[in-house]
Amino acid sequence: MISTFAWLVLVWLMLWGSADIGLVLLGAVVAAGVLLLYPLPPVRSRLLRRPHRLVGLGAYLVADLVSSGLRVAWDALRYGRKVRAAVVAVPVLSDEDYVIATAANLLSLGPGKFVLQLDRRERVFYVYALGVRSDAEVDRARADVLGLQRRVIKAFGEPG
Incomplete structure (x- = not known):
């Protein structure tokens, strides 16, 4: 207050x-x-309960920004205009709106991936991933998004 x-x-x-x-x-x-x-409702911040998870999420984001930036630059140099991309369906792991929004925004922060659409009813992110040329790279992109969601849930979500 x-x-x-x-x-x-x-x-x-x-x-x-x-x-x-x-x-x-x-x-x-x-x-x-x-x-x-206009009284505000009480806000219970989860940041102070798990600061080590927040620091871990920050470190992961910095590493992801650097690695995805290098990957996009390499693909642009190597393939030029022939860089391939895919739209990957990834399950949403949380029911909490702020966790889903945080994960979607953090995912879209770096180069190479962003959320095209979120289907709340089916609980699916549709993610545009740059540099996807094989099924293994589709699986890697899906695993990256799931890993980011897990880190966001650990940092901000309900304990569980």
């Missing part, structure tokens, strides 16, 4: 582009009014 109040005051000051005492007081009044008129 206090952090939200401070953030609202800071946003107010940034909007006005000044930080004199009158604007700070007016920002405090506006922030208090917003928080009283």
Whole structure:
């Protein structure tokens, strides 16, 4: 609550582009009014319960960004315009919307793969994967997406 109040005051000051005492007081009044008129539901953060999983997810993402960047560059140099791609169906491993959205966004962050569509009813990600030339590479792309989902679930999902 206090952090939200401070953030609202800071946003107010940034909007006005000044930080004199009158604007700070007016920002405090506006922030208090917003928080009283529109109370926010309590948020239970899972980040502090499993920081080691979050660090592991971050390390995995950095390694994946580097390796997929190198893989895309190699494919572009080697095959040029003849680089092949595939749309791979990958099962969604979680029922929690924020976990699914986080996994989809993190997957689309790096080069070479992104989520084209999410079928919630069938629980399937349709992932566009660049540089797929064989069934083994399709399996590798599917395994990469499943591995990322597992890491996101371990970092943010319900314990289980």
